[in-house]
Amino acid sequence: MDKKFMVALLVAAMAVILFPLFQSFEGGTQLSELGQYYTQNGVSDTGATNLVASVVVTYRGLDTLGEVTILFLAASIISFFLSVSKDDRIENRTVMSVTEILSTASQTLVPIIVLVGAYILVNGHLTPGGGFQGGAIIASGTLLMFLANPNHKLNHTIIHVIESTSGIAFVAIGVIGVLMMDGGFLSNKLFDLGTPGEVISAGAMPLINIFLGLKVGTELSNVLGIFVESQNEK
Amino acid sequence: MDQYLGQVVMAIGFILAILGLYGLLSQKNMIKMILGFSIFTTGVNIIMVAIGYVKGGTAPILDAEGNAVAKFVDPVPQALVLTSIVIGLGVTAMMLAYVMKLYQDKKSLNINDYKDLKW
Amino acid sequence: MKNNALMFLTLMSVWVLLNASLDPTLLAIGAGVSLLISFAFCSKCDVISGINLSPKAIAYSFMFVFVFIGELIKANISISKRVLAPSLPINPGIVQVKTKLKSKVGRMVLANAITLTPGTFTLDIKGEDLFIHWVDVKSTDVDGATKEIVSTFEKYLEVMYG
Amino acid sequence: MLTVLAAILGIAAVVGAYYAIHNEKLTAAIIASGIVGMVSSILFLLLAAPDVAMTEASIGSALTTAIFFFTLNKIRQTNG
Numbered sequence: 001m002d003k004k005f006m007v008a009l010l011v012a013a014m015a016v017i018l019f020p021l022f023q024s025f026e027g028g029t030q031l032s033e034l035g036q037y038y039t040q041n042g043v044s045d046t047g048a049t050n051l052v053a054s055v056v057v058t059y060r061g062l063d064t065l066g067e068v069t070i071l072f073l074a075a076s077i078i079s080f081f082l083s084v085s086k087d088d089r090i091e092n093r094t095v096m097s098v099t100e101i102l103s104t105a106s107q108t109l110v111p112i113i114v115l116v117g118a119y120i121l122v123n124g125h126l127t128p129g130g131g132f133q134g135g136a137i138i139a140s141g142t143l144l145m146f147l148a149n150p151n152h153k154l155n156h157t158i159i160h161v162i163e164s165t166s167g168i169a170f171v172a173i174g175v176i177g178v179l180m181m182d183g184g185f186l187s188n189k190l191f192d193l194g195t196p197g198e199v200i201s202a203g204a205m206p207l208i209n210i211f212l213g214l215k216v217g218t219e220l221s222n223v224l225g226i227f228v229e230s231q232n233e234k
Numbered sequence: 235m236d237q238y239l240g241q242v243v244m245a246i247g248f249i250l251a252i253l254g255l256y257g258l259l260s261q262k263n264m265i266k267m268i269l270g271f272s273i274f275t276t277g278v279n280i281i282m283v284a285i286g287y288v289k290g291g292t293a294p295i296l297d298a299e300g301n302a303v304a305k306f307v308d309p310v311p312q313a314l315v316l317t318s319i320v321i322g323l324g325v326t327a328m329m330l331a332y333v334m335k336l337y338q339d340k341k342s343l344n345i346n347d348y349k350d351l352k353w
Numbered sequence: 354m355k356n357n358a359l360m361f362l363t364l365m366s367v368w369v370l371l372n373a374s375l376d377p378t379l380l381a382i383g384a385g386v387s388l389l390i391s392f393a394f395c396s397k398c399d400v401i402s403g404i405n406l407s408p409k410a411i412a413y414s415f416m417f418v419f420v421f422i423g424e425l426i427k428a429n430i431s432i433s434k435r436v437l438a439p440s441l442p443i444n445p446g447i448v449q450v451k452t453k454l455k456s457k458v459g460r461m462v463l464a465n466a467i468t469l470t471p472g473t474f475t476l477d478i479k480g481e482d483l484f485i486h487w488v489d490v491k492s493t494d495v496d497g498a499t500k501e502i503v504s505t506f507e508k509y510l511e512v513m514y515g
Numbered sequence: 516m517l518t519v520l521a522a523i524l525g526i527a528a529v530v531g532a533y534y535a536i537h538n539e540k541l542t543a544a545i546i547a548s549g550i551v552g553m554v555s556s557i558l559f560l561l562l563a564a565p566d567v568a569m570t571e572a573s574i575g576s577a578l579t580t581a582i583f584f585f586t587l588n589k590i591r592q593t594n595g
Contacts (some may be wrong), residue, residue: 236518239518239561242525243521243561245525246525246528246529249525249529250529250532250551250555256536257532257535261536263541265545265583265586266544269535269544269548270535272579273532276552276555279567279571280555280559283559283562283567284562286564287562293564293565293566307563315567316566316567319567319570319571320570323578323579323582326582327582330586333586333590337590337593341594
């Protein structure tokens, strides 16, 4: 009784806190000051037509670095908790048999899913997409691979090499921006801005997007791989 | 016709957030608690995107010449939510890893069985 | 090597369709990405090489599309009739059928074609036996069910995938 | 028109969330929370946020659900 009352009180307090936000929301007739600045100066500042990507990658690039760090920390903690020692591992686990249809279809579907991820990475500064979306789609390709073949082993060496290389490259581009240009961290004036709408444009943004996507994609694949391998314990 | 779209979606976000919070607080099963947490996160993300919505606005993507053709919605909340979703997956996975380890220890999913830190 | 080349061509065409442009820069990026993927994910995939590329097979592929659409419309009408009839004349059950197809792609396309037509649903494949959930079981023995369900598609798939 | 669509999707999301919290069967609850992720991805699209919709569709509905199921499978293994 006492505990239920406390829960009800907390939920009611949350509702009371949220309600004024709902009441004061007029459906948004105009942008905030910051949003207005980004919409008006986004293209001339960054050369990218996708404003969300330019906010994620350039204007708020430092936040993105923090986000990638948090993801890396979470992946490290998961692998610390769930890593299976060699003595406890079952080499070829007998799982519920995977249908031939799924294993056949996944052979063609996995490459195509990864290709779509790459397409979203490369065009991130022009159309909806960018590093996070591409990385998430690449990770779902890995998930399909695991579902089709539960005993599949990820090549951890390659994954770690890709992950750390792209992480270092991401930070390096940021630091070069501080040192050489006056644009600050992750300035994309490293290269020529080019004409908006072309594939090679928006300065360093496509490059940053690709490194970000590789990092997020390998990180999430790694988390999935640890979860799958933890099923092989004992 | 669509002048209340922002309000409707925001209300959905509120209901989801409150339901998620209620699940997080009231359930005893740890996996159920984590499910409640992930629903709470989804609700908060919907609220954040709804705040940046502008009536009749289009996605903040310019045409090939770089001209703003129409009214845009606010790109800032969208960028924040983007990172929030990815972090949400990392945090959920981490909590589930803890649950797996705790279950190996005591063979129970009930949160009331873990009173080692209670005093 | 042949598998990798075929996979590369498939991926390249998907890339061109996605981008809807023949910009040389994009094509170069696509070629690089497709090459990388076809070697990284296609080390021992034998799916695409199962496809027969003779002129007869290509003609049969086009015919198969029309046959499939025809079957789809027929099955949809028949199922709608069953659903709308007040007495609900259904007789569901699981039947076993046999297929003559040897290649994996052929069997995958067969199973998906059976699933996509309403009323029949492929549950599993074991060797050459398909297990199918059928809304209106007309014959319970293997040969009769095979004739009813599989043989329409199999005639074309046998030529297409050998 | 979009408002009506959003309201219908919202009902689906709320019912899914309620089901996820109150169902005794964990498998059904996890699937229901996957439905919430999928529906919210369409809501993001209605709010003119295609970037967010893409991320939510692949993470909220696919990867999160899969990780929950891996955990459930491991717990059942430990049990029996």
